[in-house]
Amino acid sequence: MKEPGQYLAQVLKQRRQAKGWSLDQTSRNTGVSKAMLGQIERGESSPTVATLWKIATGFNAALSDFLEPPDIEDQGSVRQADELRHQPAVDQMLVATIFPYDAALGFEMFELTLMPGYTRSSEPHAPGVIEHVVLLRGEMELLIEGRWKLLLEGDAIRFAADRPHGYRNLGREPAVFHNLIHYPA
Structure with missing residues (x-):
């Protein structure tokens, strides 16, 4: 690869x-x-x-x-975040592509790690894109509709990602979460 x-x-x-x-x-x-x-x-x-x-x-x-070539593995293959995790960009976010985008299903799923002190603003994605965030470890905040929402371990939220939004970790430990991004047909 x-x-x-x-x-x-x-x-x-x-x-x-x-x-x-x-x-x-x-x-x-x-x-x-x-x-x-x-x-x-x-x-x-x-x-x-x-x-x-x-x-x-x-x-x-x-x-x-x-980020990576389309997944050509057979269904039922086990994917390990520990083996997939990498730093694809210069900023302090680790990414594991759990499920690359599949047009038939309309989504992709990531495990994302925000390092302490990390903040990222995101411009709107394409119309109709929806993100689903489930915080696995640590704590983080999401900027949705112009307000920061605190997420604690185990919290889950869905929001329209076709508007400005953001992610930040003001804590002292990494924040690890799953992010399922759904694209409209």
Whole structure:
């Protein structure tokens, strides 16, 4: 399997070319600078998770499409978060793609780890995208409808992700949660 940055570089360039987009057009559609897109395609830059989201949203694609190849394993295969967890971007978030996006099911599922002090604002995803968050360990806050909501271990929440939202961990321990992201048909 390719390194995450190599895979991102390859898939970004392939998707851009498949759409017939120049770097300028890709920049307009994603809100990511032409210079940054070029650096990512050449494998010279590792973007933040927020930038990865902008790219995915600009392509009307799932985040996991840019993190790893589609899951070609048979159904019933066991996937271990400990084996999948990595830091796909320069910011302090660990990601394990539990279930990559599957168009037939309309969702992808991640285990995300926010390190202490980590805050990330997320721009709106495509219309109709809904996130489901279940906090496994630690505590964290979600920005929903302009207000931070505290989540404690075991809490679960569903929210419209087609609006600005955010994640933060003000605690002293990592916050680990599952995030199931549903994309409308």
